Amino acid sequence: MTGRLTLTWANKDHALLSHGESGYEWVDRDDPRAREVRLLDEVGRVGDVTGDASDNFLIRGDSLDALRALVHTPELAAEYRGKVKLVYIDPPFNTGQAFEHYDDSLEHSVWLGMMRERLVLIKELLAPDGSVWVHLDDAEMAYCKVLMDEIFGRQNFVASLVWQKADTVRNDATRFSSAHDIILVSAADIQNWRANRLPRSERMNKVYRNPDKDPRGPWLAVPLQGPNIRPNLTYPVVSPKTGKCHMPPAGNCWRRSKSEVEQMIAEGRIYFGKDGNGVPQIKKFLTEVGDSVPSTIWQVEEVGGNRQSKSEMRLLFPDEVPFATPEPERLVERVLQIGSISGDIVLDCFAGSGTTAAVAHKMGRRWVTVELSENTADTFTKPRLEKVVAGDDPGGITESAGWTGGGGFRDLRIASSCWQVLDSDAGLEVYRAEGIDTATLRRAVAAQLGYALIEHPVFTGARGRSRLAVVDGVVDATAVADIAAALAEGETALVAGTAVTDDAQTILRDLNKGSRILRIPRDLFSRTGAVTR
Numbered sequence: 001m002t003g004r005l006t007l008t009w010a011n012k013d014h015a016l017l018s019h020g021e022s023g024y025e026w027v028d029r030d031d032p033r034a035r036e037v038r039l040l041d042e043v044g045r046v047g048d049v050t051g052d053a054s055d056n057f058l059i060r061g062d063s064l065d066a067l068r069a070l071v072h073t074p075e076l077a078a079e080y081r082g083k084v085k086l087v088y089i090d091p092p093f094n095t096g097q098a099f100e101h102y103d104d105s106l107e108h109s110v111w112l113g114m115m116r117e118r119l120v121l122i123k124e125l126l127a128p129d130g131s132v133w134v135h136l137d138d139a140e141m142a143y144c145k146v147l148m149d150e151i152f153g154r155q156n157f158v159a160s161l162v163w164q165k166a167d168t169v170r171n172d173a174t175r176f177s178s179a180h181d182i183i184l185v186s187a188a189d190i191q192n193w194r195a196n197r198l199p200r201s202e203r204m205n206k207v208y209r210n211p212d213k214d215p216r217g218p219w220l221a222v223p224l225q226g227p228n229i230r231p232n233l234t235y236p237v238v239s240p241k242t243g244k245c246h247m248p249p250a251g252n253c254w255r256r257s258k259s260e261v262e263q264m265i266a267e268g269r270i271y272f273g274k275d276g277n278g279v280p281q282i283k284k285f286l287t288e289v290g291d292s293v294p295s296t297i298w299q300v301e302e303v304g305g306n307r308q309s310k311s312e313m314r315l316l317f318p319d320e321v322p323f324a325t326p327e328p329e330r331l332v333e334r335v336l337q338i339g340s341i342s343g344d345i346v347l348d349c350f351a352g353s354g355t356t357a358a359v360a361h362k363m364g365r366r367w368v369t370v371e372l373s374e375n376t377a378d379t380f381t382k383p384r385l386e387k388v389v390a391g392d393d394p395g396g397i398t399e400s401a402g403w404t405g406g407g408g409f410r411d412l413r414i415a416s417s418c419w420q421v422l423d424s425d426a427g428l429e430v431y432r433a434e435g436i437d438t439a440t441l442r443r444a445v446a447a448q449l450g451y452a453l454i455e456h457p458v459f460t461g462a463r464g465r466s467r468l469a470v471v472d473g474v475v476d477a478t479a480v481a482d483i484a485a486a487l488a489e490g491e492t493a494l495v496a497g498t499a500v501t502d503d504a505q506t507i508l509r510d511l512n513k514g515s516r517i518l519r520i521p522r523d524l525f526s527r528t529g530a531v532t533r
C-alpha cells in the first residue's frame with residue numbers, strides 16, 4: 001500500500017444496517033443482517049409487463065437491500081449484474097435539513113458508510129461501458145469524489161458537472177446565494193466509455209449568422225491562425241477582393257497548409273471581413289457541424305432549474321404538498337442522452353418523486369428505481385409512473401420526446417427479514433423469524449446461497465451441477481437417501497435443513513461423494529459454513 005490515498009472515517013470497517021426510515025446502525029461486518037439477501041415481494045403490476053426479471057421495477061425499501069438482491073439473487077443477477085448502462089443517483093445531500101418527505105441529516109461518517117456500501121454494489125451492476133452519476137452539493141461532494149475514486153478507480157473519473165439550479169439570487173443568503181449543484185461522473189472503465197453527442201440547441205445555433213447571404217446558409221467565423229510557429233504553415237494569404245496580403249500574427253502560424261487555404265479561398269470558405277481587408281477567418285457552416293460535445297456546465301435555459309422542477313410537480317400533483325427536492329425532467333434527460341441509448345438499463349436507487357424512472361420510460365430505456373419511504377412511493381413515485389404509462393403526464397419531456405403512453409412496470413417491496421439475530425454471550429445467534437413459511441424459507445435459502453429456483457419435486461434450486469434441497473424439518477437417513485436418489489448422473493446435492501441428525505452427513509457422503517449438509521439458518525452466515533458474501 002505505497003502512495004495510495006484513502007479516505008477514512010469512524011467505523012469504516014463496520015457494516016451499516018438500515019432500519020428503514022428510522023435511520024442506520026453500525027454493526028459488525030459478520031452480522032447476518034448485514035449479509036442477508038432479501039427477497040422481493042410483488043405488490044402490484046402497472047401496464048404491460050412480462051412478469052420476469054426484464055420488467056421495469058419500482059422497488060420499495062432500502063437501496064442496499066435492493067442492490068444486494070439485484071447482485072446476488074441468480075434470476076435477477078442474470079439480468080442486471082454487469083448489465084446496467086447508467087446509474088444516476090440523487091441521494092440525500094446531507095444538508096442537515098429535515099425536508100417534508102425525508103430527513104437529510106446523517107452523521108458524516110454514517111453518510112459515507114451508507115454511500116460506500118451502495119456504490120460498491122453499484123460497481124457490480126455496471127456494464128463494462130457503463131457509468132455512475134452522483135448528484136450532490138457542497139456538503140458531501142468532495143468526500144464523495146474521493147470515495148468514488150476509491151471504488152471505481154481515480155483513472156475512471158470522467159468529470160464533475162455543474163448544474164445551474166437557480167437563475168436568481170437569494171438576498172437573504174448569509175454568505176453566497178447557492179445557484180448550482182454538482183454531478184460527479186465515473187465510468188466503469190474509462191477506456192470503454194464515450195459520451196454520446198447532444199443534439200444542437202437553438203441557443204447554440206444562434207451564433208451562426210449569414211452576413212454575406214452565402215447560399216450554403218448560416219456560418220460562424222473561426223480563426224485561421226493557431227498558437228504555434230511552423231515554417232511550412234507561415235506564408236502570405238492574399239485577399240482576392242482587395243489584394244491585401246496577410247501574414248499570421250506574431251507567435252502564430254496558419255492552421256491549414258497553403259494549398260488547402262488556396263482551395264478554401266476558391267470555394268469562398270475564407271472570410272476577409274465586410275470590406276475584404278479583414279484578418280482571414282474560416283467560415284464554419286452550420287450544415288456541416290455535427291451534434292455537440294457535452295459541456296460540463298448545464299444552465300437553467302438548457303435543462304431547467306428548481307423552479308421548473310417545482311412546476312412539473314405542481315402539474316402532476318396539484319393537490320399534494322410538493323415533493324421537496326424534485327429534479328427537472330430535462331436535467332435527467334440530458335444525463336440519459338449522454339450516458340445511454342434506447343433499450344439500455346438505467347438505475348436510480350434514491351427515487352424520490354421518480355424523475356429518473358419517468359424520464360427513462362419516456363426515452364425508451366429500461367429502468368429500476370428504489371424508494372425507501374412508503375409514503376413517498378405511494379404519494380409520488382408510483383402515481384407519477386402510472387401517469388407516464390397511461391400517457392397522462394403532460395409536463396416535462398413528454399411533448400419533446402413524443403411520449404403518448406405505453407409499457408409498464410412491476411411494483412415490488414423488499415420482504416421483511418427471514419431471520420432474527422440475538423446478541424448472546426456466545427456472540428450473535430441467528431434464528432428463523434416468526435411467520436416465515438416453508439415456501440418463503442426455500443426461496444430465502446436459495447437466494448442466500450446463490451441457487452436459481454427450479455421446479456422440481458425434491459430440489460429448490462440449481463447452481464451448475466449442484467442441486468439445492470431445502471428441508472423444513474429434520475434431515476435424517478431417510479431424507480438423505482431420497483435426496484441422493486433424486487440426483488442425476490454427475491450432480492451433487494447441497495442439503496439445507498432446519499435440523500440434522502448426527503449420522504446424516506456421513507450417510508449422504510457415502511451415497512454421493514460431493515454432497516453435503518448445512519444447518520439453517522446458522523450455517524448460512526457462518527464464515528466457515530457453506531456461504532460467504
Ligand SMILES: C[S@@+](CC[C@H](N)C(=O)[O-])C[C@H]1O[C@@H](n2cnc3c(N)ncnc32)[C@H](O)[C@@H]1O
Binds near residue numbers: 061
Ligand atoms: C434527493 S431525493 C431524490 C429526488 C429525486 N431525484 C426526484 O427527482 O424526485 C432522495 C430520495 O432518496 C430516498 N432515500 C433516502 N435514503 C434511502 C435509502 N437508503 N434507500 C432508498 N431511498 C432512500 C429519500 O426518501 C428521498 O425520497
